[in-house]
Amino acid sequence: MYDLTGFQRDLMYVIAGQEEPHGLAIKEELEDYYEKEIHHGRLYPNLDTLVEKGLVEKGQRDKRTNFYTLTRRGRREIEARREWEGRYVDLE
Template sequence: MDDLTGFQRDLLYVIAGADKPSGQDIKAEIESYYSSEINHGRLYPNLDTLVNKELVEKGELDRRTNYYAITEDGEQAIRDRRDWEQQYADT
């Protein structure tokens, strides 16, 4: 996960915390966290990066809507990140 941007890590956490969210579901959640609008030109290329790195899988809900789901590699990346953070945050 060390090669992801902070935004990509946030997307990964949102996907991990939801049950096969659509791109719009992810967008709504991340906009709530960032308190600003996230445009499609920022969101979808970053989701594609997570898919290409095999941290997230992309599937089709219907002809117009895709879903995203965390993979085993994505779950492991989150666990590894939490372990790394814990050594610094545990004071």
């Protein structure tokens, strides 16, 4: 996960937190978080990169709608990242 951008990590967290979200649901969630519009030209190429890296799987709900899920490797990467963050951030 060290080679991902912050935006790509955020995409993975959103996908992990929803059940098979489609691109527009991911986009809306990130727009709420970033408080600005996320353009398709930023969203979909980054999702494709995560698919190419084997962290996310892309499925097809119908001819126009894809959905995304984390792969087993993607889940392991998030867990490893959270462990790493936990060594440095103690919010208790």
